[in-house]
Amino acid sequence: MRIKTGYIACVGRPNVGKSTLINRLVGTKISAVSPKPQTTRRSIVGIKTITDEDRIIQLIFIDTPGIHRPKNEISSEMVKNAIEALKSANLVYHLIDASEGIKGEDIDIAENLKLIKMDENTVLGLGSGTGIDMRIKTHPHIFCLLTKIDLVKKEELLPMMDEVGKWSIYSEIIPISALRGYGIDDLLKTTIRYIPDAEEILYPQEMVFGHPIRILIQEIIMEKIYNNVHMEIPYSTAVEIEEITERENGMLYIKATIYVEKKNQKKILVGKDGQKIKQIGTLAREEIEFLMNKRVYLDLWVKVKENWRKNLQFVKRIYFSE
Numbered sequence: 317m318r319i320k321t322g323y324i325a326c327v328g329r330p331n332v333g334k335s336t337l338i339n340r341l342v343g344t345k346i347s348a349v350s351p352k353p354q355t356t357r358r359s360i361v362g363i364k365t366i367t368d369e370d371r372i373i374q375l376i377f378i379d380t381p382g383i384h385r386p387k388n389e390i391s392s393e394m395v396k397n398a399i400e401a402l403k404s405a406n407l408v409y410h411l412i413d414a415s416e417g418i419k420g421e422d423i424d425i426a427e428n429l430k431l432i433k434m435d436e437n438t439v440l441g442l443g444s445g446t447g448i449d450m451r452i453k454t455h456p457h458i459f460c461l462l463t464k465i466d467l468v469k470k471e472e473l474l475p476m477m478d479e480v481g482k483w484s485i486y487s488e489i490i491p492i493s494a495l496r497g498y499g500i501d502d503l504l505k506t507t508i509r510y511i512p513d514a515e516e517i518l519y520p521q522e523m524v525f526g527h528p529i530r531i532l533i534q535e536i537i538m539e540k541i542y543n544n545v546h547m548e549i550p551y552s553t554a555v556e557i558e559e560i561t562e563r564e565n566g567m568l569y570i571k572a573t574i575y576v577e578k579k580n581q582k583k584i585l586v587g588k589d590g591q592k593i594k595q596i597g598t599l600a601r602e603e604i605e606f607l608m609n610k611r612v613y614l615d616l617w618v619k620v621k622e623n624w625r626k627n628l629q630f631v632k633r634i635y636f637s638e
């Protein structure tokens with residue numbers, strides 16, 4: 317039996333479709349998606365295991381926070397977390413949103429990726445304050461994925477493919493639409509060609525989510541907030557899962573606290589007569605029930621924690637510890 321396995325890090329600017337792609341590749345929702353940039357706050361590991369007659373292939377995808385210029389403790393930790401994911405990668409997908417065209421930030425990321433391909437010891441500076449000493453062992457191949465091609469005409473796509481080709485960084489350039497599923501089979505087939513042989517697979521075959529279940533629940537609640545609450549408020553929101561208990565009747569009891577930074581944000585999040593928080597709770601509960609195939613009681617609390625985004629200890633506790 318031949319075994320192949322490897323880590324594939326998915327990086328790019330915020331909102332280019334990294335999480336949508338990861339969900340599509342592993343075949344189920346594991347990472348939050350929203351139209352707002354900076355939805356993903358920590359790297360999320362999703363696993364796809366393909367078995368056929370004579371081989372097992374395990375692809376370990378790492379979704380990462382969008383790389384941007386950080387403004388506070390949480391965004392700087394997010395960018396560091398994204399860059400850390402490159403350290404273990406055998407292959408990197410650099411996503412560029414074709415519907416928006418190539419931006420300066422895409423070029424900055426590409427230039428930094430070029431360094432990790434070539435140098436043993438690289439200090440990556442993707443955004444100020446994020447210089448990270450890389451000590452690359454893997455020298456990953458890098459694919460350019462031009463995303464959201466369902467929104468782009470062919471005449472517009474071809475010049476973009478030419479342009480990124482000139483950068484001489486990418487082993488492959490593949491246009492995709494993660495939303496519609498275009499180009500995904502081609503991407504998977506090509507990916508498998510670049511994944512090394514291995515002695516054994518790293519995760520059990522049936523596993524798709526590489527973290528404790530608490531983190532999946534946190535992602536789901538966060539996603540409902542990003543998609544249902546007014547403009548800036550999701551950015552001031554943090555979700556902490558405090559308890560998950562299986563009750564005797566088989567029901568899962570989940571207690572979560574949603575932190576906001578100011579009193580008036582709490583008012584908006586709770587809504588008139590508690591309508592907003594109830595809507596978020598219902599949407600999140602339905603999705604958790606679907607994913608876990610269990611009845612769920614979701615107990616949501618809203619608390620104010622002033623300026624938590626600048627509180628490194630708090631940020632680490634909620635998002636960067638397992």
Ligand SMILES: Nc1nc2c(ncn2[C@@H]2O[C@H](COP(=O)(O)OP(=O)(O)OP(=O)(O)O)[C@@H](O)[C@H]2O)c(=O)[nH]1
Pocket residue numbers: 329330331332333334335336337348349350351352353354355356357380381382383463464465466467492493494495496
């Ligand atoms: N039309 C179209 N929209 C897409 C596609 N892929 C993603 N989107 C949309 O783009 C938005 C951002 O998608 P995400 O997957 O959250 O993007 P991301 O790169 O993970 O964003 P961050 O986590 O904020 O860095 C969402 O509204 C998606 O529905 C696509 O192939 N076509």
Ligand SMILES: [Mg+2]
Pocket residue numbers: 334335336347348349355356379380381382
């Ligand atoms: Mg994301």
